Amino acid sequence: MLGRLRDFYRFPDLVAITLIVPLLLGVVLAFALKEQGPGPLGVVVVTAPGEEDAAAKVRALLETEAGLRVWAASPAEAAQDMGSGKALLAIVPGAPPTYRFDPTRVEARLARELADGALQRGSGRRDLVSARAELRTEPGTRYIDFVFPGLLGAAVMNNALYGVGFMLVDQRMKKMLKRLRGTPMRPLDFFIASVLFRKLHLIPEAAITLVGANLLFGVPVRGPIWLLGLVIFMGSLAFSGLGLLAASRTRSTHTASGFINIITIPMLLCSGVFFSAERFPETVQPLLKGLPLTAMLDSSRAVMFDGAGFGQVLGPLAVLLAWSVGCFFTALWLFRWD
Amino acid sequence: MISSHNADPARPLAIRCRGLTKRYGDTVAVNGLDLDVFRGECFGLLGPNGAGKTTTIEILEGLKPPTAGEVEVLGMRWARQEYELRSRIGLTLQETSLTERLTVEEILELFRAFYGKGPDIDTLLRRVELTENRRVWYEHLSGGQKQRLAIACSLAGDPELLFLDEPTSGLDPQSRHQLWDQILTFKAEGRTVLLTTHYLEEAERLCDRVAVVDHGRVIAVDKPSELTVRLAGPVIELSVDAALEVEVLSQLPHVRRVHQSADGYAITVEALHLAVPEVLRLLHSRSVALRRFSTREGTLEDVFVHLTGSKLRD
Numbered sequence: 212m213l214g215r216l217r218d219f220y221r222f223p224d225l226v227a228i229t230l231i232v233p234l235l236l237g238v239v240l241a242f243a244l245k246e247q248g249p250g251p252l253g254v255v256v257v258t259a260p261g262e263e264d265a266a267a268k269v270r271a272l273l274e275t276e277a278g279l280r281v282w283a284a285s286p287a288e289a290a291q292d293m294g295s296g297k298a299l300l301a302i303v304p305g306a307p308p309t310y311r312f313d314p315t316r317v318e319a320r321l322a323r324e325l326a327d328g329a330l331q332r333g334s335g336r337r338d339l340v341s342a343r344a345e346l347r348t349e350p351g352t353r354y355i356d357f358v359f360p361g362l363l364g365a366a367v368m369n370n371a372l373y374g375v376g377f378m379l380v381d382q383r384m385k386k387m388l389k390r391l392r393g394t395p396m397r398p399l400d401f402f403i404a405s406v407l408f409r410k411l412h413l414i415p416e417a418a419i420t421l422v423g424a425n426l427l428f429g430v431p432v433r434g435p436i437w438l439l440g441l442v443i444f445m446g447s448l449a450f451s452g453l454g455l456l457a458a459s460r461t462r463s464t465h466t467a468s469g470f471i472n473i474i475t476i477p478m479l480l481c482s483g484v485f486f487s488a489e490r491f492p493e494t495v496q497p498l499l500k501g502l503p504l505t506a507m508l509d510s511s512r513a514v515m516f517d518g519a520g521f522g523q524v525l526g527p528l529a530v531l532l533a534w535s536v537g538c539f540f541t542a543l544w545l546f547r548w549d
Numbered sequence: 550m551i552s553s554h555n556a557d558p559a560r561p562l563a564i565r566c567r568g569l570t571k572r573y574g575d576t577v578a579v580n581g582l583d584l585d586v587f588r589g590e591c592f593g594l595l596g597p598n599g600a601g602k603t604t605t606i607e608i609l610e611g612l613k614p615p616t617a618g619e620v621e622v623l624g625m626r627w628a629r630q631e632y633e634l635r636s637r638i639g640l641t642l643q644e645t646s647l648t649e650r651l652t653v654e655e656i657l658e659l660f661r662a663f664y665g666k667g668p669d670i671d672t673l674l675r676r677v678e679l680t681e682n683r684r685v686w687y688e689h690l691s692g693g694q695k696q697r698l699a700i701a702c703s704l705a706g707d708p709e710l711l712f713l714d715e716p717t718s719g720l721d722p723q724s725r726h727q728l729w730d731q732i733l734t735f736k737a738e739g740r741t742v743l744l745t746t747h748y749l750e751e752a753e754r755l756c757d758r759v760a761v762v763d764h765g766r767v768i769a770v771d772k773p774s775e776l777t778v779r780l781a782g783p784v785i786e787l788s789v790d791a792a793l794e795v796e797v798l799s800q801l802p803h804v805r806r807v808h809q810s811a812d813g814y815a816i817t818v819e820a821l822h823l824a825v826p827e828v829l830r831l832l833h834s835r836s837v838a839l840r841r842f843s844t845r846e847g848t849l850e851d852v853f854v855h856l857t858g859s860k861l862r863d
Contacts, residue, residue, distance in 0.1 A: 390645045392612060394663040395635040395706070549612070 236362050238427065251280040252322040255298040257289045265304040272333035273302075278325045300326055350429040351516045359430050360511045361484035363420050364504055367413070367443060368450045368478065372471045375405055376454030380467040383458075383549065392548035402543055406451045410444065417443050434514035438521055442514060445531040446507030452538030453503070459545040478504040506530040560587045562621070563710050563741040564609060569618035571604050571765075578604040580765035581618070588709075591732065591742040593752040595849065596762035597857075602745040603643055603714055605762070609743065610640050610712050623710060636664055639703035640712040641696075649688040653679050653698055656687060657705065664706030677701040677731065693724030700731065711735055713744040717751060729754055749849040759849070763857045773849055780855055781847030783821045785828060788813030788841045801827045806855075813841065817851065 254273060258266040266283050273281045284292060292298035293311065300322040303309040308330065312319040332338070350356060382388050391401065417440070424430040432439055457470035482488055482504035491499060499505050506527035513519035564586040571579040579601045586592045594602045607613045609620060611627040611634060620627065625634050647656050657670050674680040677697040682690065690698065696716065703711060716732065717725040732755055735742055746752055752759045753773045761769040761776070769776060782805055798807045798816060803824040808815040818824035821844055832839065 385646045386642060386644060387647060389612060390642055390647070390702075393610060393635065393638075393640045393642070394660065395632050396663045397632065 236366075251278060252300070252318060252325065253292070253298040254279050254281045254300045254302060254322055254326055255289045255292045256281065256283045257286050257301055257303045258283045259286060262304060269302060269304045269308065269330070273326055273329050275333065276325050276329040279322065279329070302326060350431050351433070355428050356430055356516060357487070357512070358485060359424050359428070360508055360515060363417065363424075363443070364446060364482075364508045364511065365475075365479055365484050366420070367417070367447050367507070368475060368504055370413075370416070371447045371450030372454040372457065372474060374454070375451045376456075376458040376461075376471055377464060377467050379405065379455070379458035380461045380464050383462060384464060386549070388548045398543060398546050398548075402455060402539065402546075406448070406455070406539070410447060410451075413444065413447050430515070432515050433518035434520065438519075438524065439511060439514045442507060442510045442524060442528065442531075445528055445535070446503065446511075449503040449507070449531045449534035449538070452535045452542065455542035456538045456545070459542040460547050478502055481505075483508050500527075501530060503531055503534045562586065563588045563590075563623060564592075564743065565619075565621045566609065567619045569605065569608060569620065570616045571601075571608060571613070572616045578765055579608070579615070582762070582765060582767055584760060584767060584770075586741060586743055588741050589736075589739050590757040591736045591744070591755050593756035593759040594743070594745040594762050595747070595749070595752045595759045595853070596745075597747060600762045601765035602762055604765075606712055606714050606743065606745050610638070611635070636706055637708060638710045638712065639706060639708035641699045641703050641714060641716060643714040643718070645699060647687050647695075647698070647702075650686055652684050652686055653690070654683040656698065657701060660702040660705040667705050667707040673701045673704060676704060676734075678727070691724075693720050693727070696720060696724070696728065697731075700728070708740065710741045710743070713742065715745055715747070717746070717748065725751075749853075752849060761849075761853060761856055768856050769852070776852050777847040777849060781849075781851035782817050782819055783847055784845050784851065785816040785818060785821070785825065786813060786841070786843050786845070787816070787828070787839060789832065790838045790840060791835075793835070793837065797831070798828070801831060803827060817847070817855075 256266050256270045256273070270281055270283055273279055289298065289301050293301050299312060299316065299319040301311040303311070310323050310326070312323050314320060379388075421430075421432065421439075425432070453474055454471075457474065458467055461467045461470060478484075481491065481499055482502050484504070488499045488505050488508075489496070500509075510519070510524035510527035513524055517523075562585055564584060566582065566584045569579050569582040569584070570577070582601070582605060584605075594605060596602050604613065608615045609622060611622070611631060614627075622634055623637055627634065651659070653674070654670060657673050661667055661670060661673070668676070670683075671680070674683055677700055679694060679697055679701065682694060687695070687698070700713070700716070703713075713732070717728050720728065729751070732742060732744070736755075736757075742755075744751075744755065756773060758771060759773055759776065760767045769780065771779065793814070795807050795809050795814075798804060798814060801824070803819045804827070805817045805819060807817075816824070816828065825844070
């Protein structure tokens with residue numbers, strides 16, 4: 212066990228990757244997504260020859276709305292702007308005016324609402340209720356807060372699967388496992404060592420990522436830190452179990468990579484790394500809740516942002532424990548040294 | 550066919566196997582192989598590549614299950630006493646790579662940790678003359694040093710029985726001699742050694758007895774010297790200035806067999822002092838003049854060619 216840990220640290224590049232990648236990803240995403248929100252929405256006023264006056268009037272009304280960026284264009288150019296996505300909405304002046312937009316795009320619908328409001332007010336409509344806006348940009352509610360635990364979880368998942376699964380297959384290919392089989396070491400001891408070794412550098416890995424997120428973006432941890440540690444540990448354990456399972460009989464590292472991708476890609480998409488898993492239909496929710504990455508992300512977000520205690524994350528922790536134990540013993544049963 | 554049952558009831562056996570068979574689909578790698586290895590001897594499995602040596606040794610090491618047959622190692626069976634057996638044997642594989650970025654010392658510590666008893670790291674390092682390289686990474690060792698480290702790993706549990714699969718394959722002559730000395734030391738310590746090799750010199754130098762293996766069967770077992778005397782005998786090599794019939798040479802007294810090659814004849818005989826006069830008398834009676842005439846002792850190579858009809862190394 213100690214031997215393998217030493218081996219790991221002999222590859223400084225590998226250390227750098229496992230520690231820095233989640234942080235780097237966070238930085239990139241933060242710059243891409245953090246403060247912007249959706250920018251001004253593009254609206255094109257379709258100007259047919261001879262209709263320039265009507266178009267200019269509509270355009271003047273629309274420009275009173277700060278959320279819109281408005282320009283005029285010939286019908287052909289307007290069609291092009293819509294096609295390229297530069298314009299989300301095309302308005303053909305007239306009585307009544309026509310709105311052209313793609314209703315499946317939320318931004319296009321927003322552009323329509325804003326444009327319609329501006330035209331209605333410009334034509335004399337009076338708003339009866341003046342609502343007060345409360346802008347939520349404090350830590351714990353921003354997108355960066357949502358995505359950071361997701362990235363941390365994805366990194367833990369990849370490290371555990373590659374660290375345990377891929378390395379095992381690599382050792383099998385080099386006949387190292389065959390040589391180890393020639394010793395009195397039992398498969399169970401070997402499994403425990405392979406999994407625990409991974410957990411040792413999980414501690415600095417997760418700590419650096421969390422501290423970095425806190426210092427750079429103010430991502431908070433409101434619940435008990437030990438509980439977050441437990442959640443991360445249990446998540447890593449479950450993924451190590453999956454890694455063992457993927458590697459239990461696999462003879463080539465190519466096949467192992469394939470297995471690992473089959474495991475990770477659906478979870479990256481469905482478990483709520485980049486957007487909430489609750490967006491998926493109600494019927495598949497129980498299935499998603501049963502995935503180890505969903506369980507890990509739900510519970511780490513609950514601890515970090517809602518200040519959840521042990522009792523509140525018991526369910527997801529049980530899911531993680533079930534995956535760990537189930538995979539570990541199935542892998543042990545399937546395992547071949549060569 | 551020469552019997553391979555050299556069972557001597559007075560000597561305890563380290564390895565006993567009967568009817569050992571290993572099939573991979575339609576391919577038969579080991580075909581009903583019988584073997585008795587006594588405790589304390591160095592025993593060699595000699596044969597060309599593909600003869601089934603590695604499959605045999607890996608079955609004996611408990612790394613592969615046989616398709617059929619019985620195997621007893623140190624009086625135990627793999628199916629029932631696997632871990633007890635593992636702690637009492639040591640082995641090297643034909644090819645293994647160990648962890649690239651561990652030092653010699655760390656690898657030995659790892660292997661030492663697998664066994665309840667055994668020599669300390671310094672002793673192991675001294676045994677294989679790697680003391681000066683103890684802090685060198687595995688990936689920076691030479692081929693000979695890696696092989697010596699593999700041997701040191703096999704000694705980590707102070708084994709009674711040592712399996713070495715092609716221990717000197719691919720090594721330079723100096724490293725090979727160094728390893729031979731070490732293997733001779735194991736034997737002197739009373740350990741049993743089973744090795745596979747396709748080097749005749751290695752079998753002759755190290756082994757008390759060898760089994761000649763071909764097509765997954767043992768075709769002869771004996772001391773190397775006995776095998777050569779019994780099955781090869783000394784050889785007269787000559788070339789002459791006229792044609793001689795192989796049949797005529799073969800029928801001379803004390804001649805075992807005659808092999809004709811491009812530059813002359815190789816005549817295997819029972820004893821030189823009896824056969825040489827007969828050969829010279831024949832040449833004289835035919836008025837044939839000698840161009841070249843020499844004699845040599847028989848080798849395991851001759852035994853092998855005789856038994857299998859093919860050379861050991863093609």
